[in-house]
Amino acid sequence: MYxxxxxxxxxxxxRVEQFRDQTRRFLKGELPEDEFSALRLxxxxxxxxxxxxxxxxxxxxxxxxxxxxxxxxxARTYDRGYGHFTTRTNIQFNWPELAAVPDILAELAQxxxxxxxxxxxxxxxxxxxxxxxxxxxxxEDPRPYCEIxxxxxxxxxxxxxxxxxxxxxxxxxxxxxxxxQVHDIGLQMVQNADGEIGFEVLVGGGLGRTPIIGKSxxxxxxxxxxxxxxxxxxxxYNLKGRRDNKYKAxxxxxxxxxxxxxxxxxxxxxxxxxxxxxxxxTDAEIARAKSFFTLPDYDANAANxxxxxxxxxxxxxxxxxxxxxxxNTLAHRVDGYRxxxxxxxxxxxxxxDITDSQMDAVADLADRYSFGETRATHHxxxxxxxxxxxxxxxxxxxxxxxxxARSNIGTLTDMIVCPGFxxxxxxxxxxxxxxxxxxxxxxxxxxxxxxxxIRLNMSGCINACAHHHVADIGILGVDKKGEDWYQIxxxxxxxxxxRLGKILGRSVPASDVALTVEKILAVYVDQRRENESFAQxxxxxxxxxxxxxxxxxxx
Amino acid sequence: xxxxxxxxxxxEDPWQLLDQAALDEGSPIPENGPIAVPIIWYRQHREALQQxxxxxxxxVNGDDDLAALYADHSQLDLIAIxxxxxxxGRGFSIARQLVRSGFNRQIxxxxxxxxxxxxxxxxxxxxxxxxxxxxxQTDHLQAFSEISVNYQGTTADPRPIFxx
Ligand code: HEM
Ligand code: SF4
Numbered sequence: 091m092y093x094x095x096x097x098x099x100x101x102x103x104x105r106v107e108q109f110r111d112q113t114r115r116f117l118k119g120e121l122p123e124d125e126f127s128a129l130r131l132x133x134x135x136x137x138x139x140x141x142x143x144x145x146x147x148x149x150x151x152x153x154x155x156x157x158x159x160x161x162x163x164x165a166r167t168y169d170r171g172y173g174h175f176t177t178r179t180n181i182q183f184n185w186p187e188l189a190a191v192p193d194i195l196a197e198l199a200q201x202x203x204x205x206x207x208x209x210x211x212x213x214x215x216x217x218x219x220x221x222x223x224x225x226x227x228x229x230e231d232p233r234p235y236c237e238i239x240x241x242x243x244x245x246x247x248x249x250x251x252x253x254x255x256x257x258x259x260x261x262x263x264x265x266x267x268x269x270x271q272v273h274d275i276g277l278q279m280v281q282n283a284d285g286e287i288g289f290e291v292l293v294g295g296g297l298g299r300t301p302i303i304g305k306s307x308x309x310x311x312x313x314x315x316x317x318x319x320x321x322x323x324x325x326x327y328n329l330k331g332r333r334d335n336k337y338k339a340x341x342x343x344x345x346x347x348x349x350x351x352x353x354x355x356x357x358x359x360x361x362x363x364x365x366x367x368x369x370x371x372t373d374a375e376i377a378r379a380k381s382f383f384t385l386p387d388y389d390a391n392a393a394n395x396x397x398x399x400x401x402x403x404x405x406x407x408x409x410x411x412x413x414x415x416x417x418n419t420l421a422h423r424v425d426g427y428r429x430x431x432x433x434x435x436x437x438x439x440x441x442x443d444i445t446d447s448q449m450d451a452v453a454d455l456a457d458r459y460s461f462g463e464t465r466a467t468h469h470x471x472x473x474x475x476x477x478x479x480x481x482x483x484x485x486x487x488x489x490x491x492x493x494x495a496r497s498n499i500g501t502l503t504d505m506i507v508c509p510g511f512x513x514x515x516x517x518x519x520x521x522x523x524x525x526x527x528x529x530x531x532x533x534x535x536x537x538x539x540x541x542x543x544i545r546l547n548m549s550g551c552i553n554a555c556a557h558h559h560v561a562d563i564g565i566l567g568v569d570k571k572g573e574d575w576y577q578i579x580x581x582x583x584x585x586x587x588x589r590l591g592k593i594l595g596r597s598v599p600a601s602d603v604a605l606t607v608e609k610i611l612a613v614y615v616d617q618r619r620e621n622e623s624f625a626q627x628x629x630x631x632x633x634x635x636x637x638x639x640x641x642x643x644x645x
Numbered sequence: 646x647x648x649x650x651x652x653x654x655x656x657e658d659p660w661q662l663l664d665q666a667a668l669d670e671g672s673p674i675p676e677n678g679p680i681a682v683p684i685i686w687y688r689q690h691r692e693a694l695q696q697x698x699x700x701x702x703x704x705v706n707g708d709d710d711l712a713a714l715y716a717d718h719s720q721l722d723l724i725a726i727x728x729x730x731x732x733x734g735r736g737f738s739i740a741r742q743l744v745r746s747g748f749n750r751q752i753x754x755x756x757x758x759x760x761x762x763x764x765x766x767x768x769x770x771x772x773x774x775x776x777x778x779x780x781x782q783t784d785h786l787q788a789f790s791e792i793s794v795n796y797q798g799t800t801a802d803p804r805p806i807f808x809x
Contacts (some may be wrong), residue, residue, distance in 0.1 A: 097794050097806070098794075100793060100794050101792065101794040101796075104791060104792045104793060104794070105792060107791070108791045108792060111791075112761065120782075121761075124731065125731050125759065125761065128731060128732060129761055211732065211734075241796040241806065242796060242797060242805065244796055245765075245792060245795065245796070246796075246797055247737065247764070247765040247766075247768035247769045247795065247797065247799070248734075248737040248738055248741055248765075248768075248769050248797075249734070249737070250734065250737075250762075250765055251731075251732055251733065251734025251737065251762075252734060317805070325738050325741070325742075328734060328735060328737070328738045329707065329735055329738050329739070333707075333732075333733055333735075363745060364745075367803075368798055368803045368804050368805060368808060369798075369805060371807075372807060372808070374807075375807035378807070
């Protein structure tokens, strides 16, 4: 993974001191509240319902075991013993003290971590495919480009005060696991007719109160132009994005207002000034970035007959391990290895939450079995990307001992859920009680496996932090005269076939959410043809049959 | 209003900045000395302004159409860019485009110019900063060196880090 050099380290160290001074000036009354608010947000610090909330950056989701242990230490020492992984692959701490935040940042800086640009109206942490580098259907590893973007966007002097937040996702596989079409900029690696690999550039996607799928403004961008093109897009947005109304300030509104063609024209006009200038990436720089993401030292013997036999034995004798293997591990590019997903969706725990001891356990496993690295996913899980088949049983046992081995990846209970009213001051409704309700209602794993791949996402308000628009089943908390109600939508996707879900009908009370989901699933089971997924059925039959079942009046 | 140039406080600011409201009300243009006027006024009274035998500047903000200015600023000695609020960052991009178009005299930041943005402004091309009296403290001068690293390149050295 990318290793800081002295320059990177100097930057984060100086940033800690700068923020320490800003906090000091604010506490002394020298810095007005509204200015400090913008400054602290650019450093990941919110003021939330319970306490300040600190969001720590996990660039493109990649964590070393040393970093993971430091997060465990922060959770233990400065918080209440846990953290929360988000859809943006960052981690949030819900209970730090404002005055302690500079010290937390200083501790994080020791392991090359920080909270720079995890919030605020600036370019946020760039996200990518959690299986980058190991997935089978990959054109090229996107992480070197994420790192190049990270450096360009970190403390960018010109783009620190954008009209609104700005999110970039990069994907290098044919399967889009980075939700790139619902980002402000989605970069998809593609191959042109000459066999060169470059980027297709999508702009203006996003969720929130105005969900929109990104528009392609360039079918092929040669790699060396990556930064100059991004610079041009950001400059057009900085100058022309709306600043009068924060709900209309995202780039998606600008792209819609101008139309993608006019927006493209403006970008190309701006780009013409800079396209062959200083920002042009050199071959040496691309090679340097790539050098940090080379293949680990795979064991050439991993696929040997003994390993194979021992895995076969464990699979045959231990049905729980067998279920975990089938649902929580994936094929790897290298023979004898598998990708193992660490489920942060244990029964009746807040999705995405992880305790300090669980973080330590994952760090130990990463060291022992996966080259010391872990990835965070936008589904709020963790991944050990390089586990030898022969080690899977041991890994599973250790995960199970730490309540991290629920075999529910891809199923209904592998939900993305934002913290909702319990933690978030913007929430309209609680979410964590509803995820418990769904877990209790659907506690039969065989039933879940029979239902197959289903993505259920739930947000506590219109901001859509949990991507409810792009789920098979999306749940949105709404407030009706002080009571929690839930609006349900069906048929969304964040993958390469990205689409927004359709609202089923009037919202349902808190007590009926799981029951409603049950009715929806019953329609699916009735309607499905052989091997048809939930998504395929919704696409084929539309939402009408679901609507009829859910809102049928009792006879 | 303390003015910082070259990361130092200048005591003598020869420039008079005239605002649109005063001009609209008929306040006279000083006969001598450097003046800067809002770009709208400049466009309307360009010839008269150029008759004066003193340095001339314009004041712009993010709402102005600046394409013509980028194309033709050889007569100007100062361009002041207004930051109407703390959260309005259009001025950064305007300065960047101005430098790119070859303007190499004074680019002054006006309006919401506070300590925590000075370094960013300088990197984007500003070389003069007008700070409100109530907000000014001498430790502002340290703001320029708080972060010594920049990945992107600055106006002084436009090379991003990978070309240095
Ligand atoms: C508790 C503190 C949080 C606050 C105050 C907060 C605030 C917001 C706001 C205001 C928006 C809407 C922005 C806009 O559309 O312009 C938003 C969107 C979003 N947030 Fe959060 N959020 C919080 C936690 C989270 C968590 C826990 C996650 C992940 C689980 C998350 C991920 C996102 C995502 C993915 C979006 C969608 C942005 C888009 O595509 O348009 N946030 N958040
Ligand atoms: S969706 Fe709403 S309630 Fe949930 S975290 Fe985001 S802002 Fe808070």
